[in-house]
Amino acid sequence: MLALIHTVSGWLNHVGVLAVTVVLFIECFGIPSPDEIILLLSGYLVSQHRFSYPVVLLAAVAGSTLGGIGAYWLARLGGRPVMLKYFRFLFRTPERLDYWERYFQRHGDIIVLVGRIISGVRAVISYPAGLFEMSLARFVLYTVVGSAIWAVIAVTLGYILGPHVVSALESSKQYEAPIVGGLVVLGALWWWWERRRRRIRESSHS
Incomplete structure (x- = not known):
């Protein structure tokens, strides 16, 4: 963790805020990237008057938006055959894919x-948007x-933490496993609830 923090810090020192744009751009394709670290460290550099707060926010939003559009078009051009071929473990059948398409059309925004x-989700959310042809x-x-909301939260937190941002990142490592476990449990409960509701709806129509 500390080595990664030093690496990201080096990027910021040598490349400047452009590093923020690049990291967040890459993240949107589902490639693991230190987005939280780079935004927090950027907030710290803002507190040191080395970066401009508005410029960091613009760099972050630009990276996320451009990367998101790229991933959106990859999914939209690839379409359903690609999803059913390479992501069958998620959708299993064309009918299941149809169900998620209807769900996304209702709640896509x-x-x-x-x-x-949400960490992790933002790295892949562009794909269903493109696949299901969201406007x-x-x-x-x-x-x-x-x-913009995410960037404001992370950069502001880094600004507030100031020189303590590195120690805070190190301390947060011990909470990663419980947080991931909690998200898995919540995802499983949500899947169970959706499946139960669908069965109830199907039985009422039969």
Whole structure:
């Protein structure tokens, strides 16, 4: 963890805020990237008057938006055959894919908006948006808003923590496993609830 922090710090020192744009751009394709670290460290550098707060936010939103649009078009052009071929473990059948498409059409706006704020989810949320052909204008709008909210939270936190941001990142490592475990449990409960509700709806129509 400490080595990664030093690496990201080196990027910021040598490349400047452009490093923020690049890291967040890459993240949107589902490639593991130190987005939290680079935004927190950028907030610390803002507190040291080495970076401009508005410029860091603009760099973050630009990276997330451009990367999101790229991933959106990859999924949209690849389409359903690619998803059923390479992601069958998620959808299993065309019928299951149809179900998720209807769900995304009803709740796509809020899914993209909130997904841009949640760690892990923001790295892949562009793919279902493209696959299910969400309006590009709506996708960009909610991507920009969600990315801005996330950037404000992370950069401001780094600014407040100031010189303690590195020790805070080190301390947070012990909470990673419980948080991931909690998210897995919540995801399983949500899947069970959706499946139960669908069965009830199907039985009522039969």
